[in-house]
Amino acid sequence: MRPQNLLELPGQKCTVGCPLLDALLGGGLPCGSVTEIAGEAGAGKTQLCLQLALCAALPPSHGGLSAASLYIHTEFPFPLPRLRRLALLFPAPAASPSSSSLDHVLVRGVHTAEELLAVLDRLGSVLQRPPSGLPVKLVVVDSIAAIFRSDFDNNAADLRRRSSLFFAIAGRLKEQAARFGHSVVVTNQVVDVVGSDASSSVRVGNYESLWSSGRRVCPALGLSWANCVNSRVFLSRFEERAAKDMDQEEGSCVGAEFGKTRRRMQVVFAPHLPESSCEFVILKRGVLGIQDQGRQEQQASPTSSRRHSWLNKIAKRLPISAGIDASCSLPVAVEATLG
Amino acid sequence: MEISNLPISPSHRGKLLAAGYTTLASLSSISPVQLAQELNIALQEAYDILKVTSESRNFESCNEGLGEGASLFSHSRAKTAWDMLSEERSLRHITTGSQKFDAILGGGIHCSEVTEIGGAPGIGKTQLGIQLAVNVQIPVDYGGLGGKAVYIDTEGSFMVERAYQIAEACISNTLDKFNFQGMDMRACQEKMQLNNFLSNIFYFRICSYTEQIAVINYLEKFLEEQKNVKIIIIDSITFHFRQDFDDLALRTRVLSGISLKLMKLAKKYCLSVSVLLFNQVTTKFTEGSFQLTLALGDSWSHACTNRIILYWNGDERHAYIDKSPSLPSAAAPFSVTCEGIRDALPQYKRARTT
Numbered sequence: 001m002r003p004q005n006l007l008e009l010p011g012q013k014c015t016v017g018c019p020l021l022d023a024l025l026g027g028g029l030p031c032g033s034v035t036e037i038a039g040e041a042g043a044g045k046t047q048l049c050l051q052l053a054l055c056a057a058l059p060p061s062h063g064g065l066s067a068a069s070l071y072i073h074t075e076f077p078f079p080l081p082r083l084r085r086l087a088l089l090f091p092a093p094a095a096s097p098s099s100s101s102l103d104h105v106l107v108r109g110v111h112t113a114e115e116l117l118a119v120l121d122r123l124g125s126v127l128q129r130p131p132s133g134l135p136v137k138l139v140v141v142d143s144i145a146a147i148f149r150s151d152f153d154n155n156a157a158d159l160r161r162r163s164s165l166f167f168a169i170a171g172r173l174k175e176q177a178a179r180f181g182h183s184v185v186v187t188n189q190v191v192d193v194v195g196s197d198a199s200s201s202v203r204v205g206n207y208e209s210l211w212s213s214g215r216r217v218c219p220a221l222g223l224s225w226a227n228c229v230n231s232r233v234f235l236s237r238f239e240e241r242a243a244k245d246m247d248q249e250e251g252s253c254v255g256a257e258f259g260k261t262r263r264r265m266q267v268v269f270a271p272h273l274p275e276s277s278c279e280f281v282i283l284k285r286g287v288l289g290i291q292d293q294g295r296q297e298q299q300a301s302p303t304s305s306r307r308h309s310w311l312n313k314i315a316k317r318l319p320i321s322a323g324i325d326a327s328c329s330l331p332v333a334v335e336a337t338l339g
Numbered sequence: 340m341e342i343s344n345l346p347i348s349p350s351h352r353g354k355l356l357a358a359g360y361t362t363l364a365s366l367s368s369i370s371p372v373q374l375a376q377e378l379n380i381a382l383q384e385a386y387d388i389l390k391v392t393s394e395s396r397n398f399e400s401c402n403e404g405l406g407e408g409a410s411l412f413s414h415s416r417a418k419t420a421w422d423m424l425s426e427e428r429s430l431r432h433i434t435t436g437s438q439k440f441d442a443i444l445g446g447g448i449h450c451s452e453v454t455e456i457g458g459a460p461g462i463g464k465t466q467l468g469i470q471l472a473v474n475v476q477i478p479v480d481y482g483g484l485g486g487k488a489v490y491i492d493t494e495g496s497f498m499v500e501r502a503y504q505i506a507e508a509c510i511s512n513t514l515d516k517f518n519f520q521g522m523d524m525r526a527c528q529e530k531m532q533l534n535n536f537l538s539n540i541f542y543f544r545i546c547s548y549t550e551q552i553a554v555i556n557y558l559e560k561f562l563e564e565q566k567n568v569k570i571i572i573i574d575s576i577t578f579h580f581r582q583d584f585d586d587l588a589l590r591t592r593v594l595s596g597i598s599l600k601l602m603k604l605a606k607k608y609c610l611s612v613s614v615l616l617f618n619q620v621t622t623k624f625t626e627g628s629f630q631l632t633l634a635l636g637d638s639w640s641h642a643c644t645n646r647i648i649l650y651w652n653g654d655e656r657h658a659y660i661d662k663s664p665s666l667p668s669a670a671a672p673f674s675v676t677c678e679g680i681r682d683a684l685p686q687y688k689r690a691r692t693t
Binding site for chain 2: 227272
């Protein structure tokens with residue numbers, strides 16, 4: 001048993017497909033560690049994960065890992081149409097030009113925690129002999145919460161069984177991530193925080209409270225699961241419609257393309273990242289960060305003037321008319337429009 | 340046994356004899372500080388002399404003891420409280436980077452003791468670990484220990500890029516501090532190379548509890564090879580013991596075995612190893628309600644000499660001394676900045692974004 005040399009440890013990162021979000025995450029998702037993406041339904045968790053799965057196949061010059069990804073989904077059906085639409089934006093991997101980018105996304109559905117554990121136990125052989133020819137460098141579990149929310153009662157015995165399963169699953173994920181050097185992403189749902197009893201809830205991470213759709217929420221599965229992940233990223237959404245009644249005539253210039261949902265990505269905790277956040281939008285071309293100009297503004301009460309300058313800013317940067325060049329990889333497309 | 344037969348350097352032998360010490364017994368009741376003053380030598384040298392002396396005396400008394408019917412104290416020499424006090428006073432501390440945090444710890448993390456640090460995810464346990472692994476390496480000339488660190492990572496949270504950042508900030512801070520005092524910049528820079536800082540952290544990535552037990556058993560041998568290790572950081576002791584362990588009594592036995600081993604290492608490499616364990620928090624079911632506590636149960640809470648709990652107080656991180664044989668309970672604020680652990684100053688308060 002010898003200590004590892006820190007200077008020789010690979011510090012690879014996998015791009016999330018947008019330079020701004022990459023900057024927020026310190027260059028992308030780190031390999032060899034478990035990142036949790038938490039958010040309410042419709043916050044963009046799955047979209048981000050699908051994009052990630054495709055980004056992993058990009059060559060390292062574009063921030064990818066030139067590798068295949070394994071997508072373990074627990075919510076049925078698998079969002080194949082969304083993946084196919086996104087895949088049009090991605091070129092075939094340079095390592096095997098004859099294949100399509102979809103060939104390198106391996107998909108597996110699981111229904112229960114025990115099944116997930118069994119899949120993870122057999123993962124080693126898949127990782128050693130990757131079926132698509134490219135090594136697997138990204139494992140996505142979407143979502144971890146779904147399999148735990150149905151099978152367990154809210155009594156002490158079931159909670160104990162549940163948390164020992166958390167640790168078993170997290171232990172496997174981390175062990176394989178350390179051994180094979182891939183990046184692990186798990187998604188998590190959120191639960192509402194009821195009441196304001198400070199003693200019952202422990203503050204986890206940089207934020208006193210997390211808000212989404214105007215409700216106070218916290219990532220599901222509780223404190224023991226929070227101990228199982230290395231980094232936690234929170235996606236929140238906020239419906240602009242709430243404020244629309246006040247200034248309906250001004251609201252008319254809002255482009256239909258963008259919808260009326262504002263979204264934000266927040267770093268809740270990560271060993272390598274400071275507290276930071278970034279606003280993002282979900283477009284046909286993927287999940288994209290937008291320059292944060294209203295850092296001080298309260299999400300719950302955006303003034304109309306700020307909102308307009310914000311919308312104009314995206315409209316300028318990301319012209320809707322710009323055609324999507326299927327032969328051009330996403331980061332390049334984004335860089336071009338940013339430039 | 341005579342002083343003249345001791346395996347020490349001739350100059351020290353000469354000084355000892357000149358000062359009137361001729362037998363091992365005459366050195367038995369003197370403290371290192373006294374000896375250093377009397378012989379006009381460095382404290383560390385005095386330590387080394389006394390260590391050699393006590394070893395050979397133990398050897399001697401062992402041999403005698405066998406003849407006379409072994410005494411319980413034959414192997415480990417009984418120490419007076421005065422010796423222990425002077426030893427404790429001369430112990431060095433590893434700074435945490437935050438002066439207020441250091442103040443409640445009595446100068447920093449103690450050497451030759453086992454310290455447990457607990458807190459919720461994201462409070463800064465790993466940050467503190469990386470910071471200490473870097474700070475322990477500040478050269479002796481610049482107020483540090485000039486040691487090396489062993490980092491046992493069970494969770495995969497150690498980030499090399501973060502260690503780089505913290506080491507870089509530590510180097511530039513030390514340079515700034517000593518530049519004022521007119522120290523030779525070049526010599527300082529030569530001593531503090533960024534890459535050396537990283538290669539002096541011996542990093543073990545542990546993926547199961549069997550590996551964890553194995554590496555802790557291996558540490559003894561490793562510390563013998565690597566003389567200058569001054570801190571062992573285990574981040575965290577908990578993780579692998581919260582999975583696959585149905586037999587809680589067995590878990591308790593294994594864990595107390597680990598903690599005994601660590602305490603032994605900390606004492607054996609006296610003045611040279613301080614052990615940090617990171618513990619996770621969990622909720623405990625008592626009298627119908629869930630309470631927050633550190634993981635691994637009550638019996639584990641007896642296992643560590645010191646216990647520090649990190650928690651949020653409003654928007655400020657605080658450290659609290661929960662258990663210590665020598666320090667009063669106290670809390671101090673600290674903050675995690677891009678440079679590492681620092682004092683919680685008003686200007687570090689960041690604008691809230693949500």
